[in-house]
Amino acid sequence: MKITKDLYQGSLALLTDFYQLTMAYAYWKSGKAEQEAVFNLFFRKHPFQGGFTIAAGLDYVVDYCKNFKFSQEDLSYLATMKGKDGKVLFETGFLEYLKNMKFSCDIDAVEEGTVVFPNTPLVRVKGPLIQCQLLETPLLNIINFQSLIATKAARINLAAQGEPVLEFGLRRAQGIDGGLAASRAAYIGGCTSTSNVMAGKLFGIPVSGTHAHSWIMSFETEMEAFEAYADAFPDQSIFLVDTYDTVNGIKNAIKVGNALRSNGKEMVGIRIDSGDLAYFSNVAREMLDEAGFPDAKIVASNDLDENIITSLKGQEASINVWGVGTKLVTAFDQPALGGVYKLSAIRDEEGRWIPKIKLSQQSLKINIPGVHTVKRFFSKGKAVADMIYLESQELNPQAALIIDPNDPTRRKRMMPAFYQEEILLKPIFAKGKLIYTLPTIAQIRDRVQDQLGSIDKTHKRLVNPHLYPIGLEENLHQLRMELVLKAKQVDNGNDAEQ
Numbered sequence: 001m002k003i004t005k006d007l008y009q010g011s012l013a014l015l016t017d018f019y020q021l022t023m024a025y026a027y028w029k030s031g032k033a034e035q036e037a038v039f040n041l042f043f044r045k046h047p048f049q050g051g052f053t054i055a056a057g058l059d060y061v062v063d064y065c066k067n068f069k070f071s072q073e074d075l076s077y078l079a080t081m082k083g084k085d086g087k088v089l090f091e092t093g094f095l096e097y098l099k100n101m102k103f104s105c106d107i108d109a110v111e112e113g114t115v116v117f118p119n120t121p122l123v124r125v126k127g128p129l130i131q132c133q134l135l136e137t138p139l140l141n142i143i144n145f146q147s148l149i150a151t152k153a154a155r156i157n158l159a160a161q162g163e164p165v166l167e168f169g170l171r172r173a174q175g176i177d178g179g180l181a182a183s184r185a186a187y188i189g190g191c192t193s194t195s196n197v198m199a200g201k202l203f204g205i206p207v208s209g210t211h212a213h214s215w216i217m218s219f220e221t222e223m224e225a226f227e228a229y230a231d232a233f234p235d236q237s238i239f240l241v242d243t244y245d246t247v248n249g250i251k252n253a254i255k256v257g258n259a260l261r262s263n264g265k266e267m268v269g270i271r272i273d274s275g276d277l278a279y280f281s282n283v284a285r286e287m288l289d290e291a292g293f294p295d296a297k298i299v300a301s302n303d304l305d306e307n308i309i310t311s312l313k314g315q316e317a318s319i320n321v322w323g324v325g326t327k328l329v330t331a332f333d334q335p336a337l338g339g340v341y342k343l344s345a346i347r348d349e350e351g352r353w354i355p356k357i358k359l360s361q362q363s364l365k366i367n368i369p370g371v372h373t374v375k376r377f378f379s380k381g382k383a384v385a386d387m388i389y390l391e392s393q394e395l396n397p398q399a400a401l402i403i404d405p406n407d408p409t410r411r412k413r414m415m416p417a418f419y420q421e422e423i424l425l426k427p428i429f430a431k432g433k434l435i436y437t438l439p440t441i442a443q444i445r446d447r448v449q450d451q452l453g454s455i456d457k458t459h460k461r462l463v464n465p466h467l468y469p470i471g472l473e474e475n476l477h478q479l480r481m482e483l484v485l486k487a488k489q490v491d492n493g494n495d496a497e498q
């Protein structure tokens with residue numbers, strides 16, 4: 001495998017779970033491939049025990065769907081697959097069907113950078129059952145990871161209280177695309193720049209960095225190393241001061257800073273990468289101020305995350321720039337967002353939508369049936385609640401009642417006259433045609449900040465946040481309850497017969 005040349009071979013159609021393909025074959029074989037269905041992508045719990053999630057990855061989803069096509073190489077590979085009996089697994093008629101398959105779904109999705117809450121659809125796919133099914137794994141792969149990292153980045157940036165956060169994660173990221181997607185999502189979530197040069201090139205993210213201990217160690221003395229760096233980058237020098245002795249390193253940085261100044265240049269600052277970051281940043285601040293460098297930045301790095309940054313802020317550390325790698329790009333304390341993709345309705349032969357329910361021992365896991373969408377209510381510009389409702393439902397214009405899907409005793413009456421509303425699911429594809437203008441990455445990043453500004457600060461608290469109200473419109477709640485009870489009766493009946 002030559003990763004530089006052979007990795008994707010121009011097609012991602014096989015980047016899926018095997019069972020999607022066996023189901024696709026069986027849908028085709030049983031004549032159900034073209035039956036219309038609706039699937040929803042949602043998650044059940046915020047990551048990091050937080051109070052909000054940032055939706056990210058839609059740009060990748062759009063690209064994936066636009067290019068949703070099995071290549072000749074993909075089909076040739078599928079043709080070699082054998083069943084337990086040693087016979088070919090997929091008939092040639094099916095491979096021919098895949099070859100001619102054209103993406104034709106409707107996709108509605110929340111825009112990238114939107115603040116989202118549990119159980120509300122982030123992406124809704126409506127179209128031929130076989131296509132909806134085949135999209136499950138790639139859509140989850142894309143949205144789960146980028147939303148997770150964008151959320152982590154937003155938390156880290158909230159902790160940094162507006163100070164720049166530089167993303168340094170590539171070396172510890174989850175592989176090659178993990179690293180690229182993480183840099184993209186980290187920037188969306190609020191980071192100022194990435195150290196990942198390829199992400200800079202591919203996504204138009206600002207790239208920045210300092211230098212490593214190896215630079216210092218390659219010289220006889222730290223002083224020589226600083227001087228040589230200043231010579232190479234007289235306008236962009238940030239000196240890493242902790243290779244040998246941090247206080248001495250700060251003294252050397254000041255000396256080189258003075259030399260730069262005598263040439264009409266200014267050092268940008270220093271970086272501290274070990275030891276007590278509160279203590280050394282305060283020592284550095286005092287020394288830099290005394291030496292006449294009050295504007296020199298103090299960059300800190302070393303296994304930082306939102307909790308350590310919050311602690312350092314509490315200790316009044318004099319850090320103005322935060323370099324964050326491993327714990328950001330790996331979402332260290334929660335390495336996956338548990339997004340799921342569930343069938344919620346299927347069209348019968350008469351063209352009626354039949355809502356579908358999946359029972360679970362855990363009521364938390366019972367899905368929301370029907371062709372539904374989600375509306376956000378705002379009061380004085382602040383988001384106050386999200387309502388999931390059946391798209392075909394006539395809503396009571398006076399007052400809509402929303403009911404928590406996990407606890408029906410939690411209810412809230414929305415008086416639309418007093419609120420502004422926004423339907424969060426936006427049309428992205430109609431019958432396979434892209435009808436949405438993709439925003440730039442900078443617009444998505446700005447959107448995250450606007451969105452975070454639209455929710456109450458109690459939901460943004462990093463620890464024990466206040467729960468944002470989301471609920472099912474009462475008719476949808478009713479439908480769900482009826483379907484659950486009906487499905488349970490069927491189950492009981494079956495049990496009784498056994």
Ligand SMILES: Nc1ncnc2c1ncn2[C@@H]1O[C@H](COP(=O)(O)OP(=O)(O)OP(=O)(O)O)[C@@H](O)[C@H]1O
Binds near residue numbers: 274277279308
């Ligand atoms: N004042 C502080 N308050 C809270 N956490 C801190 C403080 N100073 C440093 N830390 C964090 O404590 C951890 C220290 O880790 P570690 O013991 O590996 O660092 P170190 O030994 O100083 O440096 P290294 O081993 O990387 O050279 C890091 O996660 C760092 O961000």
Ligand SMILES: O=P(O)(O)OC[C@H]1O[C@H](OP(=O)(O)OP(=O)(O)O)[C@H](O)[C@@H]1O
Binds near residue numbers: 169172302304324325
């Ligand atoms: O700590 P992170 O948040 O991942 O940030 C990136 C780290 O990468 C570099 O360290 P390096 O790879 O040289 O290893 P180190 O941890 O031993 O310093 C840098 O000096 C940071 O400490």
Ligand SMILES: O=C(O)c1cccnc1
Binds near residue numbers: 169211
């Ligand atoms: O530019 C830096 O300082 C940097 C880049 C990657 C990892 N650690 C630090």
